[in-house]
Amino acid sequence: MGLDMVAGWAEPQPKTEGNVVPIKQEESLELTAEFDWRKHSRLHNLMQTIWFCKKYEGTPVPNKENETLYVPEDQEERAFLYRGLTASIGTVLPEFNCENLQLDETDIKVIRDFVVNDQLPFCADGMFWGHQFQEDAMKQYKEQDLEFCDKALEWLKEGKEVYYSSWW
Numbered sequence: 001m002g003l004d005m006v007a008g009w010a011e012p013q014p015k016t017e018g019n020v021v022p023i024k025q026e027e028s029l030e031l032t033a034e035f036d037w038r039k040h041s042r043l044h045n046l047m048q049t050i051w052f053c054k055k056y057e058g059t060p061v062p063n064k065e066n067e068t069l070y071v072p073e074d075q076e077e078r079a080f081l082y083r084g085l086t087a088s089i090g091t092v093l094p095e096f097n098c099e100n101l102q103l104d105e106t107d108i109k110v111i112r113d114f115v116v117n118d119q120l121p122f123c124a125d126g127m128f129w130g131h132q133f134q135e136d137a138m139k140q141y142k143e144q145d146l147e148f149c150d151k152a153l154e155w156l157k158e159g160k161e162v163y164y165s166s167w168w
Contacts, residue, residue, distance in 0.1 A: 003039045048086075
């Protein structure tokens with residue numbers, strides 16, 4: 001029981017026409033999981049925010065007339081968005097359970113920057129997620145997180161797609 005997480009790669013998946021959301025829910029996705037974590041709540045919290053942004057990109061922003069959620073290509077702007085939204089969401093999104101999140105090059109560079117600078121966002125809750133010892137987990141997994149980012153960038157250069165998935 002608790003938060004289990006994996007990341008790896010898959011061969012490129014066929015895109016459906018008009019599918020601008022890079023989230024794969026197909027049963028046919030064959031993920032080669034090369035990294036796994038147990039109760040690394042701060043990394044998961046960032047992944048949850050990335051998923052939220054990709055899922056809801058293009059939807060109206062509450063209380064902002066004529067504004068929609070936009071995920072910028074620029075690494076610094078995207079890091080700013082992820083940091084701000086993580087704080088705003090502030091809770092577990094149950095619909096993210098058992099989802100496959102596709103990560104692009106900018107996502108991975110943002111994640112790497114957060115890890116290098118010990119700035120993975122604080123996780124406020126998550127039953128059995130290990131949030132009570134998230135500082136320790138962040139330190140314990142730092143090398144592995146960086147190794148994942150480096151490997152993920154290699155996979156992208158090889159034409160593979162990079163995914164993160166979790167369940168609790």
